[in-house]
Amino acid sequence: AQSVTQLDSQVPVFEEAPVELRCNYSSSVSVYLFWYVQYPNQGLQLLLKYLSGSTLVKGINGFEAEFNKSQTSFHLRKPSVHISDTAEYFCAVSEDNYGQNFVFGPGTRLSVLP
């Protein structure tokens, strides 16, 4: 079964600075990869996803992620963060094209400081 690791439970960063949130996964088969964002007292919202093709994926709100198969990673990046990016970020992996095995990482709390 697949698993997801988000090494950083909390990431503080100053406004307008770049940020990278790390995600590593383990799986014996090809995977589909997702990043979700959760604002306080809200549901999860999809930021971006990798299904196939180009390994650099662009998402909403200026975020992008790069799939690295050899390092089994899918790190999320943004060149310049805003206060409004303060939220919880979850990486997720599916081994199944139909979503039957969908696993979330433990989450990374991004705090953007003024």
Add this chain to the structure above:
Amino acid sequence: DAMVIQNPRYQVTQFGKPVTLSCSQTLNHNVMYWYQQKSSQAPKLLFHYYDKDFNNEADTPDNFQSRRPNTSFCFLDIRSPGLGDAAMYLCATSTGLAGGGEQYFGPGTRLTVT
């Protein structure tokens, strides 16, 4: 806009008093999920429906039940809530078709047990 709706957003119940949370979707998706999310943790899958086929996670307590009377609606019943069941409950949907299994989330219902 097509969406996943959860009512109520906030629910207070008494210890041992049955409570029902509801979820509806206008996406016409085949799959509906219920997650439990406690503070600063990843969502934990309780069960899901693929159409009418019910799939229970092995570690979901018997205290939790679900009903899906039609494609659009799904309910989570907690028969005898304990203090440990206080959490955010998230409903999600996916197409169930090929595409990696992207899930669409509702805003969640925050359950308080007094």
